[in-house]
Amino acid sequence: MKVGDLIFDSSLGMKGLVVGRPLGPPHEAEGRFSRELNVRWIVLYEDGMTDGCYANEAEVINESR
Numbered sequence: 845m846k847v848g849d850l851i852f853d854s855s856l857g858m859k860g861l862v863v864g865r866p867l868g869p870p871h872e873a874e875g876r877f878s879r880e881l882n883v884r885w886i887v888l889y890e891d892g893m894t895d896g897c898y899a900n901e902a903e904v905i906n907e908s909r
């Protein structure tokens with residue numbers, strides 16, 4: 845997942861556009877793979893609100909180039 849990707853957030857049931865990553869480290873977890881899943885991305889959702897989305901709760905619908 846990267847900035848510009850269109851995603852579906854399963855936790856909210858909405859589509860959104862990844863617009864950035866929050867500042868600060870990811871949540872503590874064991875192993876590199878787990879840390880990557882716990883990263884929260886900043887997403888602009890279809891209702892106009894922005895919020896964080898965990899990578900493991902998002903499905904990429906359309907990747908940016």
